[in-house]
Amino acid sequence: MAEPVSSEVIISPGNSRKLKSNSEHSQCPTFVYLPELSSEKIGGKVLYSTDNQEDAALNLLKSCDPVWNDNALSLDKHLDGWETSSLSSQSCQWCIIQLGIPGVVYGIDVDTAYFIGHHPLRMSVQVAKLSTENSPKTSKKTSKEERKRLSEWAASKDWDELVPAQPLQPGYQTSCHNYFKISNRNSWTHLRFSIFPDVFSPGGGVARLRVYGQPAADLSCTPNDSLTDLLLLQNGGVCVCSSCPKMIQLASTLNYDDQSTTSDNTCTRPGENHLLPIFDLEKLKDTAVDVFWAVYRLGHPGIVKKIKIQTGKFDCQYLSFCRLEACLINRKQNFEDNGFEDKADLYPWQTLLPLTGLLPCTQSVFEITPPRHGGVITHIRLSLSLSAPNPVKHKLLSATLKRLHIHGYKCIPSFPKL
Incomplete structure (x- = not known):
């Protein structure tokens, strides 16, 4: 064993x-x-x-x-x-x-x-x-x-x-x-x-x-009309693959409720509860940007209604952006396949949150309009784009995000019969 x-x-x-x-x-x-x-x-x-x-x-x-x-x-x-x-x-x-x-x-x-x-x-x-x-x-x-x-x-x-x-x-x-x-x-x-x-x-x-x-979370007792954090680790959400080990280390810390009594020293920004405006990638084409990504499997298929992003304490002189994409994948497939990261780009990802600039020590909430498949999704891809020199890149990556919450309603997707 x-x-x-x-x-x-x-x-x-x-x-x-x-x-x-x-x-x-x-x-x-x-x-x-x-x-x-x-x-x-x-x-x-x-x-x-x-x-x-x-x-x-x-x-x-x-x-x-x-x-x-x-x-x-x-x-x-x-x-x-x-x-x-x-x-x-x-x-x-x-x-x-x-x-x-x-x-x-x-x-x-x-x-x-x-x-x-x-x-x-x-x-x-x-x-x-x-x-x-x-x-x-x-x-x-x-x-x-x-x-x-x-x-x-x-x-x-x-x-x-x-x-x-x-x-x-x-x-x-x-x-x-x-x-x-x-x-x-x-x-x-x-x-x-x-x-x-x-x-x-x-x-x-x-x-x-x-x-x-x-x-092995059990959401069977959660009502379908109850707004639930589908990404929460306690609800079964888990990171299945990432672009690099550093990213999966960060991803594994974003989707759980901290039950310990210890507190961190992350500061807050009173009076500011927003992120930078949504950016157009074309305007950043002359800027050297490194992209790190991680794919999460939700604890239950569902329709996303709200996204909450909490950023960490990082040096805001460097540009930091995030993007969220979603897709519906048949759960009968083997999600523990070691080659999933090689197939990640082959799935029909739809934009859930466009490229959005990040400010340090900020908490923001976004209301979401459901994507395709009737709005039902099973996976989330988080992408972080950083413009920073190599000596500080990985340190910036680990400090950019602190928590990510995907709130939505449980829903059973229907797949066409083959």
Whole structure:
């Protein structure tokens, strides 16, 4: 069910999604560009851990990269991650994690960054699919009675083995990422992550646990006349391909509701709630413009009524533009085909939002007139056009957009019989 990915991949600690060169991107497993279903940003939670350290285990789900703690060598300090107690007598420590979004797991990255000499020798992952009613309710401060109830609940569930016990590499720069490719295509809601410390050094831990996959959202209970964000990750919207790895990194951050308690430092522009006027490409033909694009599959076919774009904090001395196109594709086709990016230009794209200039720290709303096919669409193509020198191009790309919302109504398309 799980296949370890070659350990010869060389990347810096905790930096699998921020590689610096195309060669490094080619070495990185393709599943790391899928949504991170376990991230705290989309609602991932640690329900229980056997070492009574749920707060420490929550570090596994952080979206940020692990950082080195200069005081980690002292007795009262811990590394950035889930570090179990050195006094524990158990041969195995485990925690129960509720995925932020139920989904199909395609790959797992167990990051042992900075855990050197006291990293777990092995780990395993088990999974379960539970309804909302069967999922345990937890509070911030878990009492002894609650811990006992959670322990009994975890023991009573039938857990399916997703990754059998596998060895882990130490947290050196060249070996900290332990990738496991998953072939099981069932959908899951919870997982039990187990680590097996060295019997001679029972303490230790893991920096991050990243679970990558496709969301399995169910919009069947959403009324057809209810305005819904069809692009939202929690509703099943997902980026299927892009022009380059940098673009798919950006695209994967645009379509989710941030459930974490941390806030960013993006400033706002009081009194300004608009973008620059729509531009004509012909007027920009003498300007050197690089185009980056990403294709999203909507969580459900629908009719788009409103688009909301929120820009990030970037240097407005460089020209930045965006365009949105839409098309209707038969969902019976295989959207996981690796060659989809090669076929993207062959589909009948219709303009949804013309080329539009962007200003930093701005939120804008556009009312949409439906395109062809009766207005029903299944895919969105986002194109970003940037006029900037190479040294700042990728930095500008990552900061241009912050959120993209596609609001519309669910609709079942009709396709002609062949």
